[in-house]
Amino acid sequence: xxxxxxxxxxxxxxxxxxxxxxxxxxxxxxxxxxxxxxxxxxxxxxxxxxxxxxxxxxxxxxxxxxxxxxxxxxxxxxxxxxxxxxxxxxxxxxxxxxxxxxxxxxxxxxxxxxxxxxxxxxxxxxxxxxxxxxxxxxxxxxxxxxxxxxxxxxxxxxxxxxxxxxxxxxxxxxxxxxxxxxxxxxxxxxxxxxxxxxxxxxxxxxxxxxxxxxxxxxxxxxxxxxxxxxxxxxxxxxxxxxxxxxxxxxxxxxxxxxxxxxxxxxxxxxxxxxxxxxxxxxxxxxxxxxxxxxxxxxxxxxxxxxxxxxxxxxxxxxxxxxxxxxxxxxxxxxxxxxxxxxxxxxxxxxxxxxxxxxxxxxxxxxxxxxxxxxxxxxxxxxxxxxxxxxxxxxxxxxxxxxxxxxxxxxxxxxxxxxxxxxxxxxx
Amino acid sequence: xxxxxxxxxxxxxxxxxxxxxxxxxxxxxxxxxxxxxxxxxxxxxxxxxxxxxxxxxxxxxxxxxxxxxxxxxxxxxxxxxxxxxxxxxxxxxxxxxxxxxxxxxxxxxxxxxxxxxxxxxxxxxxxxxxxxxxxxxxxxxxxxxxxxxxxxxxxxxxxxxxxxxxxxxxxxxxxxxxxxxxxxxxxxxxxxxxxxxxxxxxxxxxxxxxxxxxxxxxxxxxxxxxxxxxxxxxxxxxxxxxxxxxxxxxxxxxxxxxxxxxxxxxxxxxxxxxxxxxxxxxxxxxxxxxxxxxxxxxxxxxxxxxxxxxxxxxxxxxxxxxxxxxxxxxxxxxxxxxxxxxxxxxxxxxxxxxxxxxxxxxxxxxxxxxxxxxxxxxxxxxxxx
Numbered sequence: 001x002x003x004x005x006x007x008x009x010x011x012x013x014x015x016x017x018x019x020x021x022x023x024x025x026x027x028x029x030x031x032x033x034x035x036x037x038x039x040x041x042x043x044x045x046x047x048x049x050x051x052x053x054x055x056x057x058x059x060x061x062x063x064x065x066x067x068x069x070x071x072x073x074x075x076x077x078x079x080x081x082x083x084x085x086x087x088x089x090x091x092x093x094x095x096x097x098x099x100x101x102x103x104x105x106x107x108x109x110x111x112x113x114x115x116x117x118x119x120x121x122x123x124x125x126x127x128x129x130x131x132x133x134x135x136x137x138x139x140x141x142x143x144x145x146x147x148x149x150x151x152x153x154x155x156x157x158x159x160x161x162x163x164x165x166x167x168x169x170x171x172x173x174x175x176x177x178x179x180x181x182x183x184x185x186x187x188x189x190x191x192x193x194x195x196x197x198x199x200x201x202x203x204x205x206x207x208x209x210x211x212x213x214x215x216x217x218x219x220x221x222x223x224x225x226x227x228x229x230x231x232x233x234x235x236x237x238x239x240x241x242x243x244x245x246x247x248x249x250x251x252x253x254x255x256x257x258x259x260x261x262x263x264x265x266x267x268x269x270x271x272x273x274x275x276x277x278x279x280x281x282x283x284x285x286x287x288x289x290x291x292x293x294x295x296x297x298x299x300x301x302x303x304x305x306x307x308x309x310x311x312x313x314x315x316x317x318x319x320x321x322x323x324x325x326x327x328x329x330x331x332x333x334x335x336x337x338x339x340x341x342x343x344x345x346x347x348x349x350x351x352x353x354x355x356x357x358x359x360x361x362x363x364x365x366x367x368x369x370x371x372x373x374x375x376x377x378x379x380x381x382x383x384x385x386x387x388x389x390x391x392x393x394x395x396x397x398x399x400x401x402x403x404x405x406x407x408x409x410x411x412x413x414x415x416x417x418x419x420x421x422x423x424x425x426x427x
Numbered sequence: 428x429x430x431x432x433x434x435x436x437x438x439x440x441x442x443x444x445x446x447x448x449x450x451x452x453x454x455x456x457x458x459x460x461x462x463x464x465x466x467x468x469x470x471x472x473x474x475x476x477x478x479x480x481x482x483x484x485x486x487x488x489x490x491x492x493x494x495x496x497x498x499x500x501x502x503x504x505x506x507x508x509x510x511x512x513x514x515x516x517x518x519x520x521x522x523x524x525x526x527x528x529x530x531x532x533x534x535x536x537x538x539x540x541x542x543x544x545x546x547x548x549x550x551x552x553x554x555x556x557x558x559x560x561x562x563x564x565x566x567x568x569x570x571x572x573x574x575x576x577x578x579x580x581x582x583x584x585x586x587x588x589x590x591x592x593x594x595x596x597x598x599x600x601x602x603x604x605x606x607x608x609x610x611x612x613x614x615x616x617x618x619x620x621x622x623x624x625x626x627x628x629x630x631x632x633x634x635x636x637x638x639x640x641x642x643x644x645x646x647x648x649x650x651x652x653x654x655x656x657x658x659x660x661x662x663x664x665x666x667x668x669x670x671x672x673x674x675x676x677x678x679x680x681x682x683x684x685x686x687x688x689x690x691x692x693x694x695x696x697x698x699x700x701x702x703x704x705x706x707x708x709x710x711x712x713x714x715x716x717x718x719x720x721x722x723x724x725x726x727x728x729x730x731x732x733x734x735x736x737x738x739x740x741x742x743x744x745x746x747x748x749x750x751x752x753x754x755x756x757x758x759x760x761x762x763x764x765x766x767x768x769x770x771x772x773x774x775x776x777x778x779x780x781x782x783x784x785x786x787x788x789x790x791x792x793x794x795x796x797x798x799x800x801x802x803x804x805x806x807x808x809x810x811x812x
Binding site: 337402409410411414419 | 668808
């Protein structure tokens with residue numbers, strides 16, 4: 001098949017797509033006589049298998065007659081199949097430019113939304129703290145409309161802000177549990193309190209939440225987890241978790257001498273940031289990408305990873321690649337320790353990382369490719385037959401996790417559900 | 428039982444128990460350094476050792492009782508001071524005991540109990556006497572745990588069972604003796620080197636009329652096929668649902684798993700310990716000396732041996748002695764060569780090992796028959812609340 005044919009085919013598909021939207025029958029654009037059949041709008045439902053069998057049936061006979069046509073046909077099928085194959089991931093919230101603010105959105109929220117959308121603020125803890133701090137500002141700037149009360153109206157006002165944030169990037173589990181707590185506080189606040197006092201009380205509650213559930217919790221986790229690092233250990237970690245970073249730094253400060261393998265993966269390469277911090281603290285480090293994991297796993301004493309959230313069956317929802325690391329470690333009897341605050345516990349159960357996920361920013365796919373051609377010509381975007389899939393998270397089954405370090409102690413993943421839920425519900 | 432409880436329930440006056448201990452257990456008190464006693468007037472290690480002399484009392488219970496005595500003796504005026512004194516006492520005990528795991532479980536339980544104890548008493552001294560009373564009541568009740576566990580285990584022991592057990596455990600003994608009254612059982616017990624406690628089990632069981640055979644620790648895999656299930660005691664049951672027990676339990680569990688035989692652990696609930704070992708080497712008993720390699724003694728340099736001129740007179744002597752011994756070997760039965768480990772070699776070996784939860788079928792305890800996950804949930808529910 002020639003290049004011209006391929007280009008033609010693409011153009012045709014593009015045209016078909018465009019016309020398909022307006023529901024008008026597609027005019028055969030630039031159709032060569034032999035290629036007329038595949039130029040039919042690629043209706044994704046029934047014709048595909050029929051055409052496939054037809055093509056197979058005519059294959060020996062038509063070998064001489066229309067080679068070009070047949071090739072074009074199979075390519076078209078291919079494109080249809082492939083694009084359909086990827087379309088099943090369409091529920092992963094795609095990279096969206098932030099929708100312009102609808103309703104009464106606070107400027108700080110708009111700013112935060114942009115930060116979220118561009119991954120300037122990422123990480124479950126960082127996002128939760130950022131959200132809560134901005135909410136404090138929102139609450140302070142809020143005035144109760146006449147004929148309404150703060151307890152009743154503030155929640156609806158916040159909902160607008162929240163939906164704006166969600167439109168920028170799906171809500172983190174941590175944010176969800178913090179917001180649930182905040183709304184509970186708002187609806188529970190005293191109706192007779194002067195407005196300013198009520199607002200101050202809420203801000204105080206937010207500060208307490210950040211302190212108790214995140215900052216103090218992290219300190220306790222660090223204390224517990226550093227006890228699991230011994231002299232001469234080789235620690236492996238994947239990507240970057242703020243808790244794991246602090247655990248490693250603290251253990252080093254306490255005088256434990258160990259080395260760290262930082263495993264990282266495209267496209268976000270978050271491990272580089274962790275690496276720079278660890279190297280600055282003069283911890284001996286090795287940096288490798290995920291495919292090299294198999295060759296070093298036998299040398300590892302313990303794997304430490306962070307988590308985005310943890311489900312009630314003990315499955316850990318964390319940066320894509322964590323499951324691979326954990327399973328590989330399990331296979332080699334290396335203990336896998338997850339550092340996770342209790343406010344990251346989510347009550348749902350998820351069985352795979354397909355039902356709910358996000359897409360990571362694409363990054364530069366050619367960053368380390370030997371560039372024999374100018375980079376400008378190496379664009380992969382905007383090609384109809386190509387969709388780049390970078391799921392942001394994956395799900396590690398509880399069977400490949402040895403222990404979860406939380407602020408209430410080290411627990412096996414199966415026992416997550418037995419931590420009293422009151423812990424997350426104290427009013 | 429009655430005798431033992433009266434023995435534990437320490438006399439009201441502090442003076443009384445020191446005199447009684449010095450008279451009845453003079454050997455033990457003799458071994459306690461004098462300066463320790465001078466330091467606080469009450470030595471927790473002393474009382475721990477004394478309580479442990481009772482054959483019915485295990486390490487966690489002894490820790491609870493000695494901490495109870497500490498509460499009795501302490502002059503703490505506030506809860507904070509008392510808890511601090513308890514923590515210090517537990518720490519002191521831990522430092523002086525070779526293998527502190529069981530003891531830690533007991534002190535942890537008691538300190539948690541004291542901290543969570545509702546303050547209803549009018550005065551602090553009243554609260555303290557109440558705590559002492561509670562501690563002693565618990566210890567008395569705790570002695571009933573073993574018969575209860577034995578009763579629970581009975582349902583799992585079928586008539587004509589062949590049971591494999593490891594070393595010596597009071598709760599396993601009780602379970603076996605209890606089962607013997609109702610059912611025909613026979614028992615394989617490991618020798619459990621280096622302390623050889625398996626022999627103790629063997630003696631007690633044969634005395635009770637239970638058919639029993641001692642097997643080598645290295646013969647566990649050989650005997651496993653003949654066995655219906657494995658029954659072991661425990662030093663502590665940890666938060667992962669795993670087990671800490673006399674060394675050799677882990678390999679027994681692995682072999683049992685490989686042969687698909689149930690592996691049952693018996694543990695009183697005071698042995699449940701908030702500890703999460705990630706591996707064998709993550710235990711508090713692990714000392715750097717364990718498993719270290721000895722530097723092999725420097726051999727004579729090869730050239731010294733090769734050149735006969737260096738020591739011509741020693742070589743014929745050596746040769747003759749060798750030939751003499753080989754000639755003797757042919758004629759006479761060889762003199763029994765003592766191939767045993769030296770104390771130094773033994774010290775490089777661990778006392779206890781950690782059995783992973785996935786190798787354990789069930790844990791029998793006085794709070795019920797639990798799966799390993801159930802143990803961890805029980806512990807999380809008790810301490811993490």
